[in-house]
Amino acid sequence: MAELAGSDTFVVNADDANWMPKVDMEFKTDEEAYQFYNNYAKVVGFSVRKAWINRRASGVVISRTYVCHKEGYQGNRRDESEVKKPRQNERTGCLAHLTIKITENGTYRISEFHPMHNHELVAPGKAHALKSHRVAKRSRAAVAGMIASQKAKIEYLVRQAGGYRQVRFFSVEDAANKSWAPKVDMEFENDEKAYQFYNEYARRIGFDVRKAWINRKASGVIISRTYVCYKEGFHGNKKNESQVQQHRLRSSERTGCHARMTIKLAKNGRYRVSEFYWDHNHEFVTARTAHTLKSHRTANRARFHEVDYEDDSRVEPIAKDENLSELTVANQQGDLLPSHCKNYLHAKRKDTPKPGDVGAMLQYLQGRQVDDPAFYYAIHLDSEDQVTCFFWRDGRSAVDYGYFGDVVCFDTSYKINNYGRPLALFYGVNHHKQIVVFGTALMYDDTEECFKWLFETFKSAMNGKEPNVVLTDQNMAITNALDLVWHGTKHRGCAWHMYQNATKYLAQVFQGSRTFASDFRKCLYDCEDDEEFASEWIKMLEKYDLKENIWLKKLFDERDNWSVACGRGMFCADMSSTQRTESLSSMLKEHLRQENDLLQFLGNYERVLYGRRYEELLADHHATESNSLVASSRMLRQAANIYTPAVFDIFQKEFELSLDCMVYNAGMVETTYEYKVTSEGSLKVHLVRLNPLDGTLVCSCKKFEFVGIQCRHVLKALDVTNIKELPLRYFLKRWRKDAKVISLRDMHGLATDNELKSTRVKRFSSLCHIFSIITSKAAETVEGCKFIESQSDQLLVSVYQILQTQLEGPQFA
Numbered sequence: 001m002a003e004l005a006g007s008d009t010f011v012v013n014a015d016d017a018n019w020m021p022k023v024d025m026e027f028k029t030d031e032e033a034y035q036f037y038n039n040y041a042k043v044v045g046f047s048v049r050k051a052w053i054n055r056r057a058s059g060v061v062i063s064r065t066y067v068c069h070k071e072g073y074q075g076n077r078r079d080e081s082e083v084k085k086p087r088q089n090e091r092t093g094c095l096a097h098l099t100i101k102i103t104e105n106g107t108y109r110i111s112e113f114h115p116m117h118n119h120e121l122v123a124p125g126k127a128h129a130l131k132s133h134r135v136a137k138r139s140r141a142a143v144a145g146m147i148a149s150q151k152a153k154i155e156y157l158v159r160q161a162g163g164y165r166q167v168r169f170f171s172v173e174d175a176a177n178k179s180w181a182p183k184v185d186m187e188f189e190n191d192e193k194a195y196q197f198y199n200e201y202a203r204r205i206g207f208d209v210r211k212a213w214i215n216r217k218a219s220g221v222i223i224s225r226t227y228v229c230y231k232e233g234f235h236g237n238k239k240n241e242s243q244v245q246q247h248r249l250r251s252s253e254r255t256g257c258h259a260r261m262t263i264k265l266a267k268n269g270r271y272r273v274s275e276f277y278w279d280h281n282h283e284f285v286t287a288r289t290a291h292t293l294k295s296h297r298t299a300n301r302a303r304f305h306e307v308d309y310e311d312d313s314r315v316e317p318i319a320k321d322e323n324l325s326e327l328t329v330a331n332q333q334g335d336l337l338p339s340h341c342k343n344y345l346h347a348k349r350k351d352t353p354k355p356g357d358v359g360a361m362l363q364y365l366q367g368r369q370v371d372d373p374a375f376y377y378a379i380h381l382d383s384e385d386q387v388t389c390f391f392w393r394d395g396r397s398a399v400d401y402g403y404f405g406d407v408v409c410f411d412t413s414y415k416i417n418n419y420g421r422p423l424a425l426f427y428g429v430n431h432h433k434q435i436v437v438f439g440t441a442l443m444y445d446d447t448e449e450c451f452k453w454l455f456e457t458f459k460s461a462m463n464g465k466e467p468n469v470v471l472t473d474q475n476m477a478i479t480n481a482l483d484l485v486w487h488g489t490k491h492r493g494c495a496w497h498m499y500q501n502a503t504k505y506l507a508q509v510f511q512g513s514r515t516f517a518s519d520f521r522k523c524l525y526d527c528e529d530d531e532e533f534a535s536e537w538i539k540m541l542e543k544y545d546l547k548e549n550i551w552l553k554k555l556f557d558e559r560d561n562w563s564v565a566c567g568r569g570m571f572c573a574d575m576s577s578t579q580r581t582e583s584l585s586s587m588l589k590e591h592l593r594q595e596n597d598l599l600q601f602l603g604n605y606e607r608v609l610y611g612r613r614y615e616e617l618l619a620d621h622h623a624t625e626s627n628s629l630v631a632s633s634r635m636l637r638q639a640a641n642i643y644t645p646a647v648f649d650i651f652q653k654e655f656e657l658s659l660d661c662m663v664y665n666a667g668m669v670e671t672t673y674e675y676k677v678t679s680e681g682s683l684k685v686h687l688v689r690l691n692p693l694d695g696t697l698v699c700s701c702k703k704f705e706f707v708g709i710q711c712r713h714v715l716k717a718l719d720v721t722n723i724k725e726l727p728l729r730y731f732l733k734r735w736r737k738d739a740k741v742i743s744l745r746d747m748h749g750l751a752t753d754n755e756l757k758s759t760r761v762k763r764f765s766s767l768c769h770i771f772s773i774i775t776s777k778a779a780e781t782v783e784g785c786k787f788i789e790s791q792s793d794q795l796l797v798s799v800y801q802i803l804q805t806q807l808e809g810p811q812f813a
Contacts, residue, residue, distance in 0.1 A: 206284030493562030
C-alpha cells in the first residue's frame with residue numbers, strides 16, 4: 001500500500017476525485033458502469049470480473065455485480081491426483097465489489113460499493129497487463145480527462161488504510177443529551193425516517209441496527225415497529241450441531257443485547273417513540289470498521305441534511321500533511337455524493353420509446369393525415385435528436401374545441417396510475433356533460449421545455465385560440481410552461497390530483513382514521529368561499545393534530561391555486577378536477593402496457609374515441625326529439641326547451657331544492673333588491689341581489705359563475721318577486737341544445753376584415769379552417785356531403801367572377 005501510494009506513475013487531479021465509485025451514482029447503461037469501475041480499478045491496481053447478473057424475462061438487466069479478479073477461490077475441477085499440471089490458485093476470496101441496479105427511469109444506480117481488498121494491489125506501471133485492462137475501452141478517453149493528480153489517489157489509499165483521520169465515537173452516556181439521540185415521545189413523519197434517525201445514532205455510537213418486529217393493520221399500515229441492536233438475541237445453526245459439518249459451523253456473533261427503539265402510530269398519523277433502551281452488553285466497533293457494518297454500508301445522502309450535526313469537533317486530523325487536511329469525514333466514509341460527480345448523473349427522462357414505437361407512430365400519423373386532411377400532428381426532439389413527445393388531433397377535435405374549448409383539462413394521470421406508456425390528454429366537456437377529447441400526446445419527457453413545446457403546439461393546432469381556463473396537476477414545470485405560452489389563460493390546480501397526493505403524503509392519517517377522508521374532501525369540494533374553507537381547514541388540523549405538518553402548511557399557503565372555494569368566481573364548466581377521464585383512462589390502460597403493440601393501442605384508442613362521439617350523436621338526437629316537459633312551472637318548461645336533457649336535470653334539481661329554501665327581504669340599494677336565503681338543513685345565509693330593470697342576478701354562492709347554471713337561492717328570490725322566467729342571458733350557449741349553431745368567425749376567432757388584407761398566407765390559413773369545419777360536419781351524413789359537392793361548382797364560379805371584377809387584380813401581398 002505504501003509503495004503504491006508513493007508511486008507517481010499516474011497523475012490524478014487534486015480537485016477532482018470523481019473517478020472513485022460512490023453509492024447512488026447513476027449510469028446510462030450497465031456497460032458504462034463497468035467501464036467506469038474498470039478505469040477506477042486500473043488507477044488503484046486490480047482487475048475486474050463481471051460476476052453475477054439478474055435479468056428479466058425480456059432480457060433487460062435488473063442488477064449486476066462486478067468483482068475484484070481475486071474474488072472467491074479457484075481450484076481444479078478434477079481430483080488433484082489426476083491433474084498433470086495443477087492450476088495455481090491466485091484468488092484470495094477478496095470481497096471488493098460494485099453492484100448496480102436498474103431504476104424506474106431505466107438508468108443504473110450503484111446500490112453497493114465495497115472498496116476493501118485483502119491482497120496487495122498491482123503497481124500502477126503494471127496495471128495495464130491485467131486482463132480487464134489489456135483491451136482499450138472506448139470510454140478511456142473520457143475517463144482519462146478526469147484522472148489527473150497524484151493527490152486524490154493518495155487520499156484514497158490512505159483512507160483505505162484508515163490512518164489519516166481519527167474519528168472519536170461518543171459514549172452512550174455522553175450522547176444522552178444530544179439532539180441526535182433518541183428520546184421517548186419523539187415523533188417522525190414515517191417509520192423509515194425513524195429508522196434513519198436511529199441508524200445515524202448507531203453509527204455515531206458504534207453499533208449496527210436491525211429491523212426486528214413489525215405490527216400491521218389488515219390494510220398494510222404499520223402500527224408499531226422495533227429496531228434492535230445487531231447483537232440482539234442469539235444466532236445458532238438451525239440443525240443440530242452434530243449434523244453440521246465442522247467447516248460449516250456458524251460462529252455466533254450475537255450476545256443477547258437488549259438495546260432497542262420502538263415506535264408506534266399516533267392519532268396524528270406520525271410515529272412516536274414509545275420505548276428506548278440504550279444499554280448494550282458488548283463492546284462497540286472501532287472507527288476504522290464502523291462504515292463496514294451492514295446498516296451503514298449504503299449510506300443515505302439525505303440524512304446529512306436532516307440530522308443536526310451539532311458537534312463536529314469529534315473529527316480531528318492526525319496528519320499535518322496539507323494534502324490530507326482538506327478532507328472531510330463525509331467524504332472519508334463515502335456517505336455524500338460530491339457535487340463534481342454530477343457529471344455522471346445523466347439527465348433523467350420520464351420514459352423512452354419502446355423499440356419500434358417511433359416507426360409505428362409515424363406510420364399511424366401519416367396514415368391518419370391521408371384519411372383526414374384536417375388531421376394535425378407534431379413531433380418534438382431533444383438536443384440529441386431523441387423523440388420526447390408526439391402530439392396529434394384530428395379534424396373533429398378542432399371542431400369540438402371551437403364549441404367547448406373555453407375550459408380545458410390537461411390530464412397527466414399516467415404519472416399517478418403508472419400506465420405503461422406516458423399518455424396525456426387535452427379534453428373538456430360538451431353540452432351533454434360528456435367528455436370531448438381535443439388533443440392527445442405521448443410524453444417521454446416531463447421537463448419544462450417539453451411542456452412548453454406541447455402547449456405551443458396545441459395552440460397552433462387550434463388556430464391560435466387559447467382556452468379561458470386550464471386545469472392541471474400541481475406541477476412546477478407545467479405551471480412555468482403555461483405562464484410562458486398561454487398568457488391569456490387562467491391556470492387552476494386539479495383538486496382530484498391534490499386528493500391523490502394527500503393519500504400518499506398522509507397515508508398514515510387516512511388509514512388511522514375513519515373520518516379524515518370525508519373531512520379532507522369537505523375542505524376540497526364542499527366549501528363555498530375562502531372564509532369557510534379556512535375555517536374548515538383549521539378545524540381539520542386541530543381535530544387530527546396536524547398543525548405542524550409541513551406538507552399541509554405548504555398546501556394551505558398555495559390554496560389560491562387549487563382550492564375550489566377560492567376559485568368559484570372563475571367559470572370551470574363544473575370541472576373541478578380531471579377525474580372525469582378515469583373511465584376513459586381505465587378503458588385504455590390495458591392497452592398502454594409497454595409489452596403491447598403500439599399500433600394495437602392506437603387502434604383501440606380510435607375505437608374508444610369514436611365510441612364517445614357516437615354517444616354524443618345519440619345525445620344530440622335525443623335532445624332534438626325530446627318533447628317539452630309537461631309541468632305546471634313556466635320556468636321548468638322554459639329550461640326544458642333550451643337546455644340539453646343532461647343540463648336540465650341539474651337545473652331541475654336546483655329548482656326543486658329552491659322550494660324548501662327560506663327567504664328574507666334584506667333591503668334595497670337603488671334599484672337592486674337584496675334577499676337573504678337559507679337552504680333546508682343549513683344555517684349558512686346566502687345574499688341574492690336582483691335588479692328587475694336590467695335583469696341582473698347575483699348570488700354569494702357563485703354557482704352560476706363557476707358552473708354556468710343558476711342556483712336555488714336565485715330561483716327562490718325570483719319566485720318571491722313573481723318573476724316566472726329566467727332571463728335568457730343566464731342560459732349559457734355552451735349548455736343549450738343549439739350549442740353547435742354558432743358563427744364560424746366567432747367559433748375559431750378567425751381573421752377579421754383588417755387581418756384579411758394582410759397577407760395571402762393568413763387568408764389561406766383562415767379559409768382552410770373554415771372549410772375544414774364545414775367538411776367535417778357535412779361528412780357526417782350522405783345528404784350533407786352531396787349538398788357541399790353540389791355547391792362547390794357554383795362557389796368556385798362566384799369566386800372566379802370576383803377575381804375578374806377586381807380592377808387591381810388578385811392581392812398577393
